[in-house]
Amino acid sequence: MICCKRVYQSVSPEDGQRVLVDRLWPRNMRKDALHGQWLRDVAPSDALRRAFHAGDLDFAGFSEHYRAELAAHPEHWYPLLDLAAKGTLTLLFAGKDTAHNNAQVLADWLEEELDRRGPGSSPVCYAQEPGG
Template identity: 80%
Template structure:
């Protein structure tokens, strides 16, 4: 399961792997308090981030452009896909808006990719009684 959570929220046992997905380090958070890793390269480009925060791009436009950036650079998010496939993954972000942020877009992107991949193949067992 992929969750999104503010980096300032308390750590929960259900968080699983915790990954900060913002380009900038959040204010007032010590690096040893993260209890996870930081993948700044998976965040939106500086130009897109600044345009969204300035209001030059609405959330729909931000989402579309960020998804284009993700499509162009699978090497940035592929490790997250593997983590999500193995268990719980919490994408951390610093923004105050809990519905309109890059972590939400990234979470949906990863969910779409996991669905596109389909269920993991499992070994097939054949009964030998009828052979």
């Protein structure tokens, strides 16, 4: 199963393998508080990230460009397939928008790749903020 969760949410045993997939380190977060690994190379390029945050691209455009970047660099995301195939993989992101972020696009991408490999993992889950 592949889940997406804000990095600021509490660590849970259900998280399984935790991987931060943002290019920038989250604000006000100590490195020892991650309880996982950081794969900054799997994040969108700086130019794409800036265009999306500036509003130059809507989420559909961002997703399309990010998927093109993922297709061009399988070496960045391929190790995540093994983690997802072995159990729960939680992709961590810092953004406030839990529905429109790079972790969601990456989770969908990885699920599609797992489906191509054979029997897929469980459905993708998206963690919601407490109380929301």
